[in-house]
Amino acid sequence: MNKGIMIVCDGSNxxxxxxxxxxxxxxxxxxxxxVVLTREPGGTPIGEKLREIxxxxxNPEMTDLTELMLFGAGRAQHIQEKIIPSxxxxxxxxxxxxxxxxxxxxxxxxxxxxxxxKSVNDLAIGSFKPDINIILxxxxxxxxxxVRGRGDELDRLEDExxxxxxxxxxxxxxxxxxxxxxxxxxxxxxxxxxxxxxxLITVKNxxxx
Ligand code: Z5A
Numbered sequence: 124m125n126k127g128i129m130i131v132c133d134g135s136n137x138x139x140x141x142x143x144x145x146x147x148x149x150x151x152x153x154x155x156x157x158v159v160l161t162r163e164p165g166g167t168p169i170g171e172k173l174r175e176i177x178x179x180x181x182n183p184e185m186t187d188l189t190e191l192m193l194f195g196a197g198r199a200q201h202i203q204e205k206i207i208p209s210x211x212x213x214x215x216x217x218x219x220x221x222x223x224x225x226x227x228x229x230x231x232x233x234x235x236x237x238x239x240x241k242s243v244n245d246l247a248i249g250s251f252k253p254d255i256n257i258i259l260x261x262x263x264x265x266x267x268x269x270v271r272g273r274g275d276e277l278d279r280l281e282d283e284x285x286x287x288x289x290x291x292x293x294x295x296x297x298x299x300x301x302x303x304x305x306x307x308x309x310x311x312x313x314x315x316x317x318x319x320x321x322x323l324i325t326v327k328n329x330x331x332x
Contacts, residue, residue, distance in 0.1 A: 127210040129253040131221040135292045137266030138259035138311040146319045159209040162219035167204045170197040178278040191229045198247040231294025232287045258295045259311035263288035
């Protein structure tokens with residue numbers, strides 16, 4: 124059985140993940156790879172329904188524990204329905220956010236206990252880890268301006284106070300410090316072209332390992 128690889132693009136809000144991941148997808152397809160582009164929250168029909176519930180501003184009463192478990196439920200579905208079958212078929216899975224986001228947002232930003240967050244994540248994916256997490260690092264104030272510039276309304280999580288988003292950003296940097304071989308931090312405050320170039324260098328280095 125062939126084993127594919129999983130590349131995650133994650134990081135600060137509005138840092139450019141969705142734009143950069145499309146450039147990575149194009150590069151990989153042009154290089155002859157079979158690619159599955161996916162995202163969290165979302166990625167499967169069930170996951171996309173959960174995404175709507177999680178991000179909707181119509182759910183201000185959602186508790187932190189419910190939010191954590193909904194991310195976990197979506198991830199459990201995502202890994203079984205889409206990620207593992209794609210990797211087993213030798214494909215490259217590219218995901219816009221994955222488990223590092225849960226540690227950053229639900230542990231570092233929300234303040235939920237690390238072991239609790241880890242236990243929900245472990246229930247969803249066990250010992251599975253993506254091969255590399257490309258983290259786009261940006262001051263969340265700049266990121267939110269970019270999201271607004273795109274013409275989009277802020278979702279339930281983006282509407283949290285700025286300290287929440289600052290703590291989430293720090294969460295990614297802490298995770299990268301703890302497991303440097305699984306993370307590549309890219310400064311997303313520079314031009315989009317430079318960010319994409321750096322992301323592609325990381326991907327190429329990873330493919331050549
Ligand atoms: N979340 C969580 O709490 N726990 C979890 O386990 C998971 C997620 C998985 C939804 O994520 C929320 O869920 C998120 C974390 C939480 N919320 N918060 N807070 P999301 O990924 O769907 O939403 P997002 O983080 O807000 O991403 P986004 O708005 O889609 O932004 P983006 O993908 O990073 O950026 P973009 O759309 O590619 O770019 C934004 C704009 O900036 C666009 O107009 C670009 O053309 C422009 N841009 C991009 N790069 C540049 C540069 N370098 N310079 C200038 N302009 C740029």
